[in-house]
Amino acid sequence: MAEAAQIRFDDGAAYEGYMGRWSQLAGDIFLDWLAPAGGQRWIEVGCGNGAFTERLVERCAPSLLQGIDPSENQLRFARTRPATRQVQFQLADAMALPFADDEFDMAVMALVIFFVPEPARGVAEMVRVVRPGGTVAAYAWDILGGGFPFAAVQDEMRALGIVPLQPPRSDASRIDALHALWTDSGLTGVQTREIVVERTFDDFDSFWRITQTGPNMVARLATMTASDRQLISDRLRARLPSDAMGRITYSARANAVKGRVPV
Numbered sequence: 001m002a003e004a005a006q007i008r009f010d011d012g013a014a015y016e017g018y019m020g021r022w023s024q025l026a027g028d029i030f031l032d033w034l035a036p037a038g039g040q041r042w043i044e045v046g047c048g049n050g051a052f053t054e055r056l057v058e059r060c061a062p063s064l065l066q067g068i069d070p071s072e073n074q075l076r077f078a079r080t081r082p083a084t085r086q087v088q089f090q091l092a093d094a095m096a097l098p099f100a101d102d103e104f105d106m107a108v109m110a111l112v113i114f115f116v117p118e119p120a121r122g123v124a125e126m127v128r129v130v131r132p133g134g135t136v137a138a139y140a141w142d143i144l145g146g147g148f149p150f151a152a153v154q155d156e157m158r159a160l161g162i163v164p165l166q167p168p169r170s171d172a173s174r175i176d177a178l179h180a181l182w183t184d185s186g187l188t189g190v191q192t193r194e195i196v197v198e199r200t201f202d203d204f205d206s207f208w209r210i211t212q213t214g215p216n217m218v219a220r221l222a223t224m225t226a227s228d229r230q231l232i233s234d235r236l237r238a239r240l241p242s243d244a245m246g247r248i249t250y251s252a253r254a255n256a257v258k259g260r261v262p263v
Contacts, residue, residue: 012049012077018214020051022149023111025197026254027052030139031059039063040105045094046112050078057083068092095121102131109138114167123185130261136187137258143170147253153211156232165216178257187259195254203246204237
C-alpha cells in the first residue's frame with residue numbers, strides 16, 4: 001500500500017502521451033453510455049491534465065464545468081487546452097470537495113477512484129454536491145482483471161520478480177466493487193458496464209518509448225539493470241504482434257458505473 005501511494009501524475013505533458021489518449025478513448029464510450037443532456041452543471045473529480053475534460057466540453061456543452069485535482073502541475077497543463085478555456089480548475093481533494101450541497105447536475109471521475117484513499121468518502125462527496133435526480137458516474141481501468149493499458153509490461157516485470165507499482169485502491173476498480181460503492185452511497189438505478197478500447201502505435205519502439213514515461217513505470221524501470229530492461233523490451237516485442245506496416249494495436253479494459261441521486 002505504501003509503495004502504491006508513491007504513484008503521482010505531476011507531468012501533464014508526459015501524461016498526455018502515456019495515458020491521456022487512453023482516457024479519451026474510454027471516455028468517448030463512457031459518454032455515449034451516459035448520454036447526458038447539454039447545458040448541465042458538471043464537476044470532474046480528479047481532472048488531471050484535462051484529457052477527459054476536453055471531451056466533456058466538446059461533446060456535452062456544459063453550462064458550467066468545475067475540474068478539481070490534487071496536482072497543480074496537472075492543472076497547469078489542463079488550462080492550456082483551447083477547449084477548456086471556460087472550465088474552472090482548482091486544487092482540491094476528492095474526499096473534501098470545496099462546493100455546496102446540490103451544486104451540480106453531473107459528477108464524474110475518470111480513471112481516479114483507485115487513487116482515492118477512501119473511495120466511499122469520495123463517492124459520498126460527489127453525491128453530496130449533486131442535486132436530487134442528478135447523476136454520479138465513473139470509469140476505471142480493471143487493474144486486478146488485467147485491463148490496465150500497460151498490463152503486458154507489468155506481466156513481464158513480474159516474470160523477472162519485479163513487483164509493479166499499483167494504485168493504492170486497485171480493488172475499487174472491480175466492477176462488483178464499483179456497484180457496491182455506488183449502491184452503498186444511496187444512489188439509485190445503479191448500472192455498470194465494461195469498456196474495451198484499442199490504441200494503435202506506429203511501431204513497437206513508439207509503444208516502448210511511451211510505456212517508459214508513466215510514473216509507475218519510471219519508478220520501477222529505474223531500479224532495473226540495463227540488461228533486464230532490454231529483456232523486457234525483447235519479450236514484449238515478441239509478445240505484441242505487429243501488422244504489415246509494423247504497427248502495434250493494443251487493447252485495454254475499464255469498468256464503468258453510474259447512478260442517480262435520490263429525489
